Each structure stands twice: as structure tokens, then as C-alpha cells.
Amino acid sequence: MAGLGKKVLIVYAHQEPRSFNGSLKDVAVAELGRQGCSITVSDLYAMDFEPRATRNDITGTLSNPETFSYGVEVYEAYKKAALSSDIVQEQKKVQEADLVIFQFPLYWFSVPAILKGWMDRVLCQGFAFDLPGFYDDGFLKGKSAILSLTTGGTAEMYSKTGVSGDVRYFLWPLQHGALHFCGFKVLAPQISFAPEFASEEERRGMVASWAERLKTIWKEEPIDCRPPWYFGQ
């Protein structure tokens, strides 16, 4: 029971339960459950999660109703416990988690908008970081995070000499700019290349290798989340 007592949050962004992303999510739930982990899934499309950062995220009055500043108002609302309930619920899940897994298909070299909205709204100042209180001092330090994503393009396209450049290039904003900024230790990404162009057997192999990796996930060391990992020296 490698994960006994560990808590895992899976933030899952796919519209279709029978999709390849759905299979990767399901196999993670199964494997981590087998280890004795307690698992929570935020199924963003099923929740119809709100991606837009607006005044509705603050309950009650604003500190400056004349000129609305989202960052300022959300920071104040966090301190007064006046954030909207959907944000508060997600923050509780993050707070309790030892490991957060993001499961998504790559859209435009990044997360789908619904997951970007989760990051924009849930990881707010006061909760996930402060100024100072970011990167290695981010408030979510002690937790680990991992991106598990599928691509449309092949591994060859995402190579240093491929048309889409090294796969690590597009990981920088997500892993460093968002996760590391909040203090997460970032584990190596799990990238399933081009499942749509793969055979059924290759797809099963990608799902199996994710399950296999999760068996020893609690022993993994984080990557060194600084420019050399992404861009070389």
C-alpha cells in the first residue's frame, strides 16, 4: 500500500468519459486506489466549471467598486473568506492534496480554457502565493504536481528539430510560471503522444505505462524546474 494515507486530486479536463484522456484518468483512479490513496476528481466539464475571472468571484461588496481590479479584489476576498463557493471548494481540495494530477489534451500548446480558468481562479494570491511568497516559497510547497497530457502532434514533431520544437518548451509557462510559482514540486510530465494516430495496442500501452509509473510515484524526485531543464544550459 505505497500510497496509504496519501491524498490525490485529479483535475480532469475532457468532455468525453470514453476518451483516451478518460482512460488515463480512470487508470490513475484505479491504481492509486489500489495503493490506498484517497482520491478526489474535479471533472471540469461535468461540473460546467466557470473559466472566466469576473466580479462574480467575490461575494459581497468590493474594496474599490469604481475601478475593478480582479487581482486586488480576489486577494481581499480570500482574506475575508468572501470568494465564491466554487473557488473555495477547489481550494479545499488543493489544500488537502499531497499530489495534484492535471489530466488534459493539449490545446494550442497549453491547457484547454476550462483548465486555464481553474488555474486563474483557484490559485489566487493569498491562497497559493503572496508577494513575497512565491516559487520555492509558494504557499503550496510540500505538495507535488504532475501534468499528464495528450498531444495531437507526434513525438517527432515535438523534438528539438521538429516543426513544433522541443516538448519542454511549451511546458515552461505551466510548470514554472504556474505550478512552481505556487511552490509545487513538479514531477516529470506524462506525455502521451498522438493517441489519435496510434493503434489500439499502442494506446493500451500508453495507458499501461502511466499505471506502471504511478506504482512508484511516491518515490519520484521532482525535476529541477528552472530554465536549463527546459532550454538547455
Next chain:
Amino acid sequence: MAGLGKKVLIVYAHQEPRSFNGSLKDVAVAELGRQGCSITVSDLYAMDFEPRATRNDITGTLSNPETFSYGVEVYEAYKKAALSSDIVQEQKKVQEADLVIFQFPLYWFSVPAILKGWMDRVLCQGFAFDLPGFYDDGFLKGKSAILSLTTGGTAEMYSKTGVSGDVRYFLWPLQHGALHFCGFKVLAPQISFAPEFASEEERRGMVASWAERLKTIWKEEPIDCRPPWYFGQ
């Protein structure tokens, strides 16, 4: 009348008209109008633009209702003219534009979710690209695009040796992965660093320099949107 007959689309993502981003949008409308350009603004928050990529983006029946694949269904719907009207309207604006300006505050080293949703939904296969038909052969070739963004962090933080790394690192997914992929010629980004920490005079200076640059925008050469521009060598 440097811009006479030119068409500009400004995709604008800020909640507050009196914000610094609002001022940058307003000065662009004023300067480009003075040049004789025809200008359209997509004010995403005011439009309550939908960021989520869902089944609702397809009117009528699906080609495979058993297992929903967003990419497949949207591609089919584009070809059958069965995309939802909000997507169609934005595609018309893009189709008519010579230049698209994206005006936004940087959220987590990227665009706010509402703007990410515009990219995810509007720049669909069939309209903006096909396979083949991407990067230099993307369907929006002949058009220019420019990111005009504001940051929370200072220029020093966004330097090669700064905590947030070179500013160009986070531009890669947006400029190369999205805009170049669709065939856009990418003009150099307009980055207004840390307006919240700037004096009123410095803020006025940043707005003025954007207006000044726009006076000769039609003569600008695009950047060479490949890895060396972003990562060196």
C-alpha cells in the same frame, strides 16, 4: 492615412474599461482610426464570451454521438457551416482583418482563460488550419498578429537571469504554437511591464509609446518565429 483601407480586429480581455489594459485598447482604437483603418473590437468580458469547448459549439447532429471528440466534430461542423453563431461571428471578424491585436493582462505566463477559450474555439481546424496546412501554410497567412500584454512582474524579473526567465520563453506557446501555426505573421510583442507598480507618468509613457509604435505598424517586418528568436542560437 497610413492605414487607409486596412482592417484591424482587437481581441480585448479585461474586465474594467478604466483599467490600464483599457487605456491601451482605447489608444489603439484612436490611433488606428486616425490612420483611416476600419476597427472591430471583440470585448470578451463584455460579450460574456464562452471559453469552454463543448458539444454546444456544434448545431444539429454529431457525426459520432457515441464518443464525443471535440476536434473531429468541430472540423465537420465547420465544413457543414454548423458551428455555433458566436464562433461564426468571430471567424468572420478574423477573416476580414489584416491585423489582429490581442490586448490582455498576463495570467500565469499566458492569456486569461476567456481569451484562451477564444483561441480554442475560434481558431478551429478547417478555418484556421488543416492537416496539412499549418505553420507557414496556415490558412490565416497574409494576416499579421501582435500580442499587447501587461505583466505583474517587472522587466528585471522577466530577464534571462531573473526569477521568471526571459520574457520570450512564455511567448512561445502563444506566438509559435497558436498564431504561427495558423499562418499569422507575428509582429514583435508590445509588453507593458508592471503598470501597477509604475508611476502615473510612467504609465502615460507606456500608453504613448504604444500609440507611437502603431503609427508605423504597417511598415513593420514580422519576427522570425522559430526557436532561435525565443531561446537563443
